[in-house]
Amino acid sequence: MDAAEFRRRGKEMVDLIADYLENIEQRPVYPDVEPGYLRSLIPEEAPEEPDTYEDVVKDIERVIMPGVTHWHSPYFYAYFPTANSFPAMLADMLSGAIGCIGFSWAASPACTELETVMMDWLGKMLKLPEDFIAGTHGQGGGVIQGTASEATLVALLAARSRAVRMILASDPQRPETGITSKLVAYSSDQAHCSVERAGMIAGVRMKKIPTEQSDKYAVQGETLRRMIQEDKAAGLIPFYFCATLGTTPSCAFDHITELGPICNAEKIWMHIDAAYAGSSFICPEFRPLLNGIEFADSFNFNPHKWLLVNFDCSTMWVRKRSDLIGAFKMDPLYLKHDHQESGRYFYTDNSLFRSLKMWFVFRMYGLKGLQDYIRKGSNEVNETLLKRINNGRKIHLVPCQLSGQFVLRFAVCARTTESRHIREAWRLITQLAEEVMQELPH
Amino acid sequence: MDAAEFRRRGKEMVDLIADYLENIEQRPVYPDVEPGYLRSLIPEEAPEEPDTYEDVVKDIERVIMPGVTHWHSPYFYAYFPTANSFPAMLADMLSGAIGCIGFSWAASPACTELETVMMDWLGKMLKLPEDFIAGTHGQGGGVIQGTASEATLVALLAARSRAVRMILASDPQRPETGITSKLVAYSSDQAHCSVERAGMIAGVRMKKIPTEQSDKYAVQGETLRRMIQEDKAAGLIPFYFCATLGTTPSCAFDHITELGPICNAEKIWMHIDAAYAGSSFICPEFRPLLNGIEFADSFNFNPHKWLLVNFDCSTMWVRKRSDLIGAFKMDPLYLKHDHQESGRYFYTDNSLFRSLKMWFVFRMYGLKGLQDYIRKGSNEVNETLLKRINNGRKIHLVPCQLSGQFVLRFAVCARTTESRHIREAWRLITQLAEEVMQELPH
Numbered sequence: 030m031d032a033a034e035f036r037r038r039g040k041e042m043v044d045l046i047a048d049y050l051e052n053i054e055q056r057p058v059y060p061d062v063e064p065g066y067l068r069s070l071i072p073e074e075a076p077e078e079p080d081t082y083e084d085v086v087k088d089i090e091r092v093i094m095p096g097v098t099h100w101h102s103p104y105f106y107a108y109f110p111t112a113n114s115f116p117a118m119l120a121d122m123l124s125g126a127i128g129c130i131g132f133s134w135a136a137s138p139a140c141t142e143l144e145t146v147m148m149d150w151l152g153k154m155l156k157l158p159e160d161f162i163a164g165t166h167g168q169g170g171g172v173i174q175g176t177a178s179e180a181t182l183v184a185l186l187a188a189r190s191r192a193v194r195m196i197l198a199s200d201p202q203r204p205e206t207g208i209t210s211k212l213v214a215y216s217s218d219q220a221h222c223s224v225e226r227a228g229m230i231a232g233v234r235m236k237k238i239p240t241e242q243s244d245k246y247a248v249q250g251e252t253l254r255r256m257i258q259e260d261k262a263a264g265l266i267p268f269y270f271c272a273t274l275g276t277t278p279s280c281a282f283d284h285i286t287e288l289g290p291i292c293n294a295e296k297i298w299m300h301i302d303a304a305y306a307g308s309s310f311i312c313p314e315f316r317p318l319l320n321g322i323e324f325a326d327s328f329n330f331n332p333h334k335w336l337l338v339n340f341d342c343s344t345m346w347v348r349k350r351s352d353l354i355g356a357f358k359m360d361p362l363y364l365k366h367d368h369q370e371s372g373r374y375f376y377t378d379n380s381l382f383r384s385l386k387m388w389f390v391f392r393m394y395g396l397k398g399l400q401d402y403i404r405k406g407s408n409e410v411n412e413t414l415l416k417r418i419n420n421g422r423k424i425h426l427v428p429c430q431l432s433g434q435f436v437l438r439f440a441v442c443a444r445t446t447e448s449r450h451i452r453e454a455w456r457l458i459t460q461l462a463e464e465v466m467q468e469l470p471h
Numbered sequence: 472m473d474a475a476e477f478r479r480r481g482k483e484m485v486d487l488i489a490d491y492l493e494n495i496e497q498r499p500v501y502p503d504v505e506p507g508y509l510r511s512l513i514p515e516e517a518p519e520e521p522d523t524y525e526d527v528v529k530d531i532e533r534v535i536m537p538g539v540t541h542w543h544s545p546y547f548y549a550y551f552p553t554a555n556s557f558p559a560m561l562a563d564m565l566s567g568a569i570g571c572i573g574f575s576w577a578a579s580p581a582c583t584e585l586e587t588v589m590m591d592w593l594g595k596m597l598k599l600p601e602d603f604i605a606g607t608h609g610q611g612g613g614v615i616q617g618t619a620s621e622a623t624l625v626a627l628l629a630a631r632s633r634a635v636r637m638i639l640a641s642d643p644q645r646p647e648t649g650i651t652s653k654l655v656a657y658s659s660d661q662a663h664c665s666v667e668r669a670g671m672i673a674g675v676r677m678k679k680i681p682t683e684q685s686d687k688y689a690v691q692g693e694t695l696r697r698m699i700q701e702d703k704a705a706g707l708i709p710f711y712f713c714a715t716l717g718t719t720p721s722c723a724f725d726h727i728t729e730l731g732p733i734c735n736a737e738k739i740w741m742h743i744d745a746a747y748a749g750s751s752f753i754c755p756e757f758r759p760l761l762n763g764i765e766f767a768d769s770f771n772f773n774p775h776k777w778l779l780v781n782f783d784c785s786t787m788w789v790r791k792r793s794d795l796i797g798a799f800k801m802d803p804l805y806l807k808h809d810h811q812e813s814g815r816y817f818y819t820d821n822s823l824f825r826s827l828k829m830w831f832v833f834r835m836y837g838l839k840g841l842q843d844y845i846r847k848g849s850n851e852v853n854e855t856l857l858k859r860i861n862n863g864r865k866i867h868l869v870p871c872q873l874s875g876q877f878v879l880r881f882a883v884c885a886r887t888t889e890s891r892h893i894r895e896a897w898r899l900i901t902q903l904a905e906e907v908m909q910e911l912p913h
Binding site for chain 2: 030031032033034035036038039040042043044045046047049050051060062064065066067068071073074075076077078079080082084085089092093094095096097098099100101108111112113114115116117118119121122123125126127128129130134135136137138139140142143145146149150151153154164175186189206207209210226229230231232233339340357385388389391392393394395396397398
């Protein structure tokens with residue numbers, strides 16, 4: 030296939046993609062196939078001579094689609110959302126064509142630099158402390174990882190390396206394996222399984238902190254403090270705590286304003302995993318959920334979940350870039366270049382031009398557009414709903430304004446109101462809300 | 472941007488990509504910028520309101536291109552090749568639109584299944600032993616990783632887990648940290664820096680095996696055997712050897728036919744890293760370089776380097792799937808599904824639909840097309856060259872046939888031939904070869 034044919038086939042593929050996404054609602058969201066279904070549909074070996082492109086395209090519907098779980102169907106409510114937007118897809122096309130491997134600044138300066146600046150843009154949207162923004166006097170900055178699991182592991186390894194260095198500084202004779210075998214990391218018993226796996230990979234003890242339904246499954250400061258004291262008394266070395274903002278099973282938020290100071294006092298690395306919920310912090314009304322970030326050593330969330338940037342794009346910030354560099358430094362001659370020591374460019378594994386997707390999405394939506402997407406509804410929609418409710422004259426309520434949001438304010442006022450009245454009111458509000466939503470432009 | 476606008480913008484992007492790749496030769500291959508060049512070219516924060524798409528596209532030339540190292544320029548000779556083909560780009564567009572996260576069979580059966588079968592197709596192209604092919608009675612199979620560095624690490628972790636299990640089986644009371652601290656892994660002193668980094672991540676000793684220029688920098692069986700014996704005598708536990716076929720500095724090939732039996736006898740996991748050179752093994756004349764694979768526990772190479780499948784696509788095979796599953800098994804309820812125990816589907820992290828790229832590329836080139844790409848020249852080209860040489864009547868030679876290849880056979884025959892004659896002949900052959908190559912269709 031030469032460039033001329035690619036012009037034709039590429040445009041056909043654009044239409045195929047648009048058709049797929051416009052009509053995705055008609056497809057069954059979960060495939061009706063048994064394990065092994067695909068093998069019998071295609072040959073056992075690659076063809077000797079090329080197939081025609083027409084045959085390949087025909088096989089998308091014959092072979093692939095019957096086995097696809099359609100994550101972008103509006104009927105998909107499993108696992109978690111994965112982002113998918115047209116601007117991000119356009120950026121991905123460009124990124125594939127440039128196809129540079131950005132493992133150092135010199136390997137493609139634009140790749141490293143756009144990533145640094147996009148991480149600053151996003152950090153500012155989240156109102157992260159200045160320490161985490163590369164373009165300041167702070168020592169931190171952001172880097173894109175593939176997944177939150179990777180970020181958890183990278184933070185754990187950096188923490189392990191920092192802990193070993195600190196102990197060796199005061200006790201240079203102590204054998205390193207003797208230190209590692211005493212290290213202990215913590216996370217909630219509600220944390221994602223990848224946190225436990227990170228401990229397995231790094232070969233360190235990982236303890237689960239028990240949580241209670243009565244605390245909404247959040248880790249409490251008192252529980253962590255007690256475990257640290259017991260472990261220290263037993264000769265162990267606490268060095269890492271992975272807090273979760275929005276756990277996988279129930280979207281629990283650990284109390285990081287309580288937990289952060291404990292970690293800081295004990296020189297324990299606090300990593301915050303907000304993989305799914307993190308995107309919402311760009312809205313001022315949700316930003317308080319991130320309070321306590323000022324105590325963290327590292328923080329991560331996934332724009333590829335809920336911020337319209339296609340997979341993969343997991344954004345991670347560290348308070349001190351040198352903690353990451355120190356943990357993974359390798360200096361083979363074939364990776365050296367003239368600007369090696371330029372402190373701001375510390376990325377070692379930005380293998381793809383993933384920042385292009387962020388740039389396209391942030392610019393094509395604007396901060397307001399992204400906030401609207403998180404809110405999935407604007408002040409105007411709420412106003413319309415209220416008007417509809419009050420025009421119906423069955424129930425009556427008034428609005429209020431909270432942090433710039435138009436809020437429907439429901440007060441139980443009459444002496445004669447019973448549960449059944451409230452249930453009926455709720456049914457009516459829900460029904461009208463559905464009508465309003467269906468009238469919205471797609 | 473809605474689907475209708477995407478149809479228009481997507482087609483424009485296809486043309487932009489085709490223009491970029493058709494004219495890439497005119498761009499300077501290495502950018503003339505200083506660190507920090509990009510930050511001053513764009514705003515310090517994301518826009519509140521959306522930018523226009525026209526502005527975003529204009530900024531590709533203004534902001535991005537001046538800082539791009541053009542990996543696909545024909546003048547790019549740094550690092551290593553990274554694959555880029557039109558069929559792979561088309562597949563990537565489709566993969567981005569489907570946008571499924573294939574972390575289990577149920578998360579998108581087609582994703583898991585196509586990967587299994589494509590790994591079998593590629594394994595058969597390489598004539599891997601049946602043990603490594605999933606669709607046989609063997610216990611092995613292939614899985615796509617992001618990079619060879621990841622594959623090295625995954626193999627090391629699986630080996631560590633297997634070693635600990637074997638030792639605990641004979642000595643159940645031994646503490647696990649006591650075992651890990653005695654483990655020792657090996658690789659060539661020529662191996663890529665990611666091998667050393669894998670040891671750091673896993674927290675195990677990694678020893679470099681010295682190589683000699685006189686051995687063409689290949690690891691010798693005798694050297695490995697001696698190191699193992701010394702380490703065992705010192706109470707250490709050898710458990711992992713990473714062999715390299717085609718090292719980064721000089722493309723050295725470790726002697727795996729010698730090294731493999733030593734590893735097997737000592738129950739040491741042998742991983743073979745053929746990141747760059749591996750693609751060539753699809754040609755029968757290069758396949759002997761892979762002899763010894765029958766002793767390996769795992770094997771990896773990068774189709775995203777030299778087999779026309781765009782980054783990322785690093786293919787890894789294991790002899791026993793259960794070694795990988797055992798090392799990383801996690802069973803949270805939210806990942807359980809009805810077909811959990813279906814033995815053939817063991818992939819836990821195939822996050823992207825990367826097998827689509829393999830499928831498109833294998834079908835659009837066919838095995839022969841891929842072999843031609845590796846050879847970068849066909850028997851016909853060699854025949855044309857020979858004809859041209861002999862027609863010139865200045866020098867004369869005859870061909871021979873070696874493993875299906877048309878080979879130009881140069882024998883020094885006359886009593887009166889001196890060095891200067893041979894140099895002159897070589898100059899003529901080179902000149903004619905260049906002419907022939909330039910006449911080829913692009």
